[in-house]
Amino acid sequence: GGNDVFVVLDDADIDEAVRQGAQARLSNCGQVCTAAKRFILHEKIASAFIDKFSAALKAARLGDPLDEQTTLGPLSSKDARDRLSKQVDEAVQNGATLLIGGKPVEGVGCYFQPTILTDIRPDNPAYYEEFFGPVAQIYVVGDENDAVALANDSHYGLGGSVWTQDIAR
Secondary structure (H helix, E strand, C coil), X not given: CCCEEEEECCCCCHHHHHHHHHHHHHCCCCCCCCCEEEEEEECCCHHHXXXXXXXXXXXXXXXXXXXXXXXXXXXXXXXXXXXXXXXHXXXXXXXXXXXXXXXXXXXXXXXXXXXXXXXXXXXXXXXXCCCXXXXXXXXXXXXXHHHHHHHHCCCCCCCEEEECCCCCC
């Protein structure tokens, strides 16, 4: 699940933020409540991050969570997978843009494609919902004040991170 923020500022190491962000979104996906979901990106690095992050999620290896090569395990149940699919569909119906994924994976198990949604506004139910599965929401902001305001606009949040090279920021 998770509604936690993953803030990437304009001075961050983008490659490391992408690597850690993909892991933070996919690890324990659909199994526990703490997981990065809301990726808040400074506008200066947003395009580069989105390109690399999309590639990282597309490269996820679905499989048995006990296999060390697996980077995305199944959701906890068929009901959880179906509920996630409905949430993604409703987000898009309410104006979100689907960049990648968005569908259950055919075959054995309760897998869901790694998914990225953008253009989510506060009137979209997805803005405040918790997603139990590999669905990342991307928001672009102009500065860290906007990032803090967006991060705090949530009913949930068990964790979060800020990616910057300047700890004083």
